Amino acid sequence: MTSTSFAHEQLIVRRGRRSGVTTAVAIHSTTLGPAIGGCRLKPYPSLDSAIEDVLRLSSAMTLKCAAAEVAFGGGKSVIAAPETLTPQRRYEAMLDHADLVAELGGTYLAGPDIGTGTQDMDLLSPNAFCATTGAGSSSFPTALGVLAALRAARPDLAGLSAVIIGFGSVGTYLAEHLAAAGVQVTVSDVDPHGRERASGFTWIDPDRALSADCDILIPAATGGVLTPDTVPALRAPLVVGPANNQLSDDGVADRLAAAGVTWIPDFIASAGGIIHTLAREVDGVPHEEALNRVNAIECRTATILAAARHSGATPLAEALALANARLGSPFEPGGGGWGATTSGTRCP
Numbered sequence: 001m002t003s004t005s006f007a008h009e010q011l012i013v014r015r016g017r018r019s020g021v022t023t024a025v026a027i028h029s030t031t032l033g034p035a036i037g038g039c040r041l042k043p044y045p046s047l048d049s050a051i052e053d054v055l056r057l058s059s060a061m062t063l064k065c066a067a068a069e070v071a072f073g074g075g076k077s078v079i080a081a082p083e084t085l086t087p088q089r090r091y092e093a094m095l096d097h098a099d100l101v102a103e104l105g106g107t108y109l110a111g112p113d114i115g116t117g118t119q120d121m122d123l124l125s126p127n128a129f130c131a132t133t134g135a136g137s138s139s140f141p142t143a144l145g146v147l148a149a150l151r152a153a154r155p156d157l158a159g160l161s162a163v164i165i166g167f168g169s170v171g172t173y174l175a176e177h178l179a180a181a182g183v184q185v186t187v188s189d190v191d192p193h194g195r196e197r198a199s200g201f202t203w204i205d206p207d208r209a210l211s212a213d214c215d216i217l218i219p220a221a222t223g224g225v226l227t228p229d230t231v232p233a234l235r236a237p238l239v240v241g242p243a244n245n246q247l248s249d250d251g252v253a254d255r256l257a258a259a260g261v262t263w264i265p266d267f268i269a270s271a272g273g274i275i276h277t278l279a280r281e282v283d284g285v286p287h288e289e290a291l292n293r294v295n296a297i298e299c300r301t302a303t304i305l306a307a308a309r310h311s312g313a314t315p316l317a318e319a320l321a322l323a324n325a326r327l328g329s330p331f332e333p334g335g336g337g338w339g340a341t342t343s344g345t346r347c348p
């Protein structure tokens with residue numbers, strides 16, 4: 001999901017001097033403030049695919065921040081790890097990456113992502129969020145944000161059925177909350193251990209999950225799951241989840257609408273983690289107030305869905321209009337300079 005009307009500001013790719021591992025930082029936009037985005041560590045089939053990933057994910061972060069009304073821009077970083085990485089070489093790769101991020105002088109601030117965690121953020125500190133002394137895991141607020149987006153489409157969840165693709169950190173929170181709300185929850189994961197952890201929930205094999213007969217389909221694993229090929233197989237009338245870049249391309253939003261599927265844009269539904277982290281670590285607000293800001297995703301999603309119903313456009317088109325309007329007339333930071341966030345001011 002990458003539709004913004006401008007090119008990346010910066011892409012830096014470097015081979016680490018200690019580790020020999022290639023790492024990259026992409027800064028898509030600093031229009032609203034320093035670029036933020038997770039640091040992803042994983043093996044890639046090629047350098048090109050790592051660069052493609054960091055470019056796509058960083059532009060999605062621009063949209064996520066703009067729509068979430070925070071005074072930050074979009075960035076992302078990747079560490080293209082070899083298939084086997086000893087703990088020592090992994091540590092050296094993180095230090096190499098920390099050097100690269102530090103050279104950017106605060107223009108890019110990292111956070112945990114696939115393959116990295118809070119202790120890695122300690123190494124990137126002060127150019128990172130969610131270090132061990134920070135706001136903690138973003139998975140719970142991310143799940144809360146998905147639930148807020150879901151409520152905008154289906155206020156009454158009791159008695160509905162949901163299939164969650166990806167029983168990881170966010171997927172597990174979602175499964176527990178939805179079950180508590182009276183939803184019949186089915187989960188799926190490619191990891192064989194996922195099935196053991198999923199006792200208490202109905203299980204479905206990953207290759208059947210996307211086309212499962214249910215009220216709500218929740219992509220909570222990888223991106224790119226909604227494609228021209230997979231849309232015809234969908235049976236759920238509503239798709240909403242935390243996975244970034246769920247569409248293979250923006251045109252898939254039109255296919256979803258034509259198939260009668262309501263798709264809530266990922267960059268709206270998955271913003272709970274950054275909203276909570278910034279509220280806690282930048283604005284210093286209490287946990288409860290930070291969660292209130294996450295819950296504003298319900299109002300934002302309701303506004304987008306109502307606009308789409310009114311205009312006949314897709315929710316994606318309306319969400320892009322919202323984000324791009326904000327990028328076109330940037331928030332003027334108050335006395336706090338960059339770092340002051342506005343989340344919740346337009347959607348209390």
Ligand SMILES: NC(=O)c1ccc[n+]([C@@H]2O[C@H](COP(=O)([O-])OP(=O)(O)OC[C@H]3O[C@@H](n4cnc5c(N)ncnc54)[C@H](O)[C@@H]3O)[C@@H](O)[C@H]2O)c1
Nearest residue numbers: 138139142166168169170189190191220221242243244273
């Ligand atoms: N954690 C956050 O705060 C956060 C914030 C925003 C977006 N996201 C996105 O949400 C998604 C889930 O995040 P997470 O933190 O729970 O990640 P995670 O790594 O904890 O969980 C993902 C799970 O998906 C499983 N999986 C991978 N491919 C699969 C497939 N094809 N079918 C079924 N299962 C598959 C993995 O085995 C894993 O258990 C990711 O796309 C992530 O980028 C997460």
